[in-house]
Amino acid sequence: MRKKKRNKLSILFQKLANKATRATGSPYAFITAAAIVIVWAVTGPIFGYSDSWQLVINTGTTIVTFLMVFIIQQSQNKDTMAIQLKLNELIACHERASNRLIDVEDLTEEELALIKRFYIKLADLAEKEDGVGVSHSLSEAETLHRIKRQSHSKMSK
Numbered sequence: 001m002r003k004k005k006r007n008k009l010s011i012l013f014q015k016l017a018n019k020a021t022r023a024t025g026s027p028y029a030f031i032t033a034a035a036i037v038i039v040w041a042v043t044g045p046i047f048g049y050s051d052s053w054q055l056v057i058n059t060g061t062t063i064v065t066f067l068m069v070f071i072i073q074q075s076q077n078k079d080t081m082a083i084q085l086k087l088n089e090l091i092a093c094h095e096r097a098s099n100r101l102i103d104v105e106d107l108t109e110e111e112l113a114l115i116k117r118f119y120i121k122l123a124d125l126a127e128k129e130d131g132v133g134v135s136h137s138l139s140e141a142e143t144l145h146r147i148k149r150q151s152h153s154k155m156s157k
Helices: 002-024 027-042 051-093 109-128 138-156
Strands: none
Touching: 002 027, 002 051, 027 051
16 A cells, blocks of 8 residues: 555656656746846845845745755656666667676676776777777677787797
8 A cells, every 4th residue: 555655656756747847948937037037136126135035036046946956856867767778778689789787877886997997998908909899898809809919929939
């Protein structure tokens, strides 16, 4: 029962966040916000630039900013997940791509740093060859590099 309520709440939040994201990202939202600021600024002399006058804009912008943080984060999470799924599909469907990179976003920072060092090494190996298009995977690049090194050392003897 509790899981069902949470799921309904999540779906409701997603729908509201999607609508809010579309609405606040529109030119009309910007024009409305700019108009509010202009009206506020024009009324400054009327209210003698009082503390209450300043408090109106400060409170309004603080509330809007606070609420927008959650909406933006939800939208960003959804976009990030969609991009990750698309990348996972590209990796999974390409026969020469390393499946080790599927769901790489779930690794720790240390594990990501280790993989990054491997790709830096791959780039260095490819740079020694004829460009980055020569090597297709780290394993393949290391194997080819060892074979080439052995071949070159045999030739130079």
